């Protein structure tokens with residue numbers, strides 16, 4: 001049958017088969033709980049409200065919020081009624097936010113009450129937005145206008161909505177890349193791509209989300225659709241635990257224990273914070289240790305998992321699952337699960353495989369290409385090239401930028417990630433092209449150096465950047481954060497002595513500089529751009545004085 005693959009099917013199935021399953025959401029006053037049945041009714045009320053407000057099929061509906069039950073309602077009401085969910089990154093600079101809202105021509109924006117002051121800064125520069133719907137109670141009078149209250153809106157709207165017949169190729173959602181180079185670029189996800197990506201995420205050899213899971217996405221719902229976890233968890237009827245804005249280690253531990261969370265998803269910096277918190281607790285034997293035994297898997301991507309982090313998490317019974325992807329790939333593209341023939345390998349060999357970025361998931365095609373020759377590199381785990389991918393949930397072009405053929409070439413997406421691929425097809429990312437340190441005609445992997453430094457027991461975080469050099473073109477400089485208990489007790493020479501036996505001499509950083517914390521991007525990755533700016537500022541201050 002020619003049956004359309006749409007988000008409506010995910011919604012209909014979930015509310016029909018799992019009406020008693022729970023959705024739990026952290027609020028200012030504690031955990032709010034309700035069932036899929038309650039959720040289903042509220043989603044239909046929301047769709048009725050949007051129709052009442054004049055939202056037409058294909059129009060963009062912006063969201064500016066944390067991971068909450070209301071955001072989840074928007075995830076379904078908007079695409080199911082035929083409009084397009086546009087998740088806005090709440091940590092962007094105002095100019096970027098304005099650019100994105102105007103580029104997408106958002107008609108309405110749903111904003112969490114505590115984020116109203118952030119969105120207000122863009123007010124007056126976003127002419128397409130006709131209404132702002134506030135989710136929760138703001139503490140101050142707002143300049144945003146006109147405003148509506150989310151709960152009032154739902155209470156007056158019909159709890160019955162007949163979903164329109166959709167074409168599976170209609171747009172369901174859109175997301176912008178964080179725009180590290182130039183303006184952010186829009187990526188549109190169709191119903192079909194979202195549906196297939198959801199199925200891909202649920203495959204047992206992928207994220208393997210099932211009905212018995214309790215899923216807590218720490219990854220924001222504005223970061224590539226929280227990696228698809230809201231749709232995947234709903235399709236299979238898993239329990240949702242939504243952390244709101246409470247993303248610190250202590251509230252996370254509390255939610256994991258209380259709700260018996262089985263699957264946690266987030267970028268490495270979140271787990272660096274959690275692991276350090278758990279390590280500190282373990283040094284206080286008189287303090288009751290948290291029971292995290294419910295957790296079976298911690299999918300992690302966005303940047304490479306430092307091996308030291310993965311080991312610490314293993315020690316606390318929090319097994320990480322390394323995944324790779326990008327906004328343009330919906331985002332899930334590869335996952336590092338052991339294969340059956342790996343089970344006879346030693347623990348350290350298995351660990352090395354788990355720490356790779358893994359195999360592309362079914363329906364994603366990949367090749368690793370030598371940029372200079374345009375030829376595919378051999379699958380030998382050594383030859384280096386750019387990862388290129390294609391598949392039904394890989395973007396074909398950027399929104400409003402169909403002519404951009406630099407990134408999309410012969411039906412392939414050029415990821416800008418440099419990697420090796422081994423005989424089993426496991427990718428291992430060496431670096432992003434733009435972060436590789438180009439030293440004297442050779443490349444130094446910033447990721448590899450960072451991982452080595454982060455394995456030093458006194459180090460919490462480390463980020464390596466390439467800085468201009470008159471002879472060598474670039475040289476590596478390491479920014480290092482000491483663990484709180486070792487602050488002020490660690491020297492650059494100590495780090496260099498630790499690295500010396502592990503790397504070629506020319507890989508040793510020219511400088512090791514200590515900072516309080518590595519600056520992070522809007523989605524929690526190490527911000528190399530800010531570090532480069534910081535380094536330039538430090539140098540010019542030094543020359544001036």
Ligand code: ADP
Pocket residue numbers: 177178179180224300301302303304305322323324325326327328357415416417429432523525
């Ligand atoms: P941004 O480009 O703004 O960081 P994305 O979240 O789309 O936004 O980032 C995608 C990029 O993140 C990838 O191209 C890759 O460089 C990096 N990345 C994602 N997952 C991993 C991973 N597991 N290991 C290393 N790098 C990763």
